[in-house]
Amino acid sequence: MPLLRRLLRPETKRSRTGMPRLDGRSTSAGVSVSPDRALQVAAVFSSVRLLAETGSMLPTGVFQRSGN
Structure with a gap:
């Protein structure tokens, strides 16, 4: 799952309109939820996993145009 961790890792530069950081902030219930901790829930x-497997079945879009 290194790809998932790389995608969820907070970056140093973020725009104000981007997604919120996934750094394990506390919720209103006082529970800290990070991406690693969330993945422990089945x-x-x-x-x-379902989204990743479905996305991996999509065509990559590699085509070669011949003629017109």
């Missing part, structure tokens, strides 16, 4: 892990 429902979250299964959902991420």
Whole structure:
């Protein structure tokens, strides 16, 4: 799962309109949730796996045009 961790890792430069940082902030219930901790929940892990497997089946868009 290194690709997922690389995608969820907070970057140093962020625009104000970008997604919120995923750094494990506390919720209103006082529980700190980070990407690594969320993936320990079976429902979250299964959902991420399903989306990743579905996305990996899409064509890559490599075509060669010949003639017109």
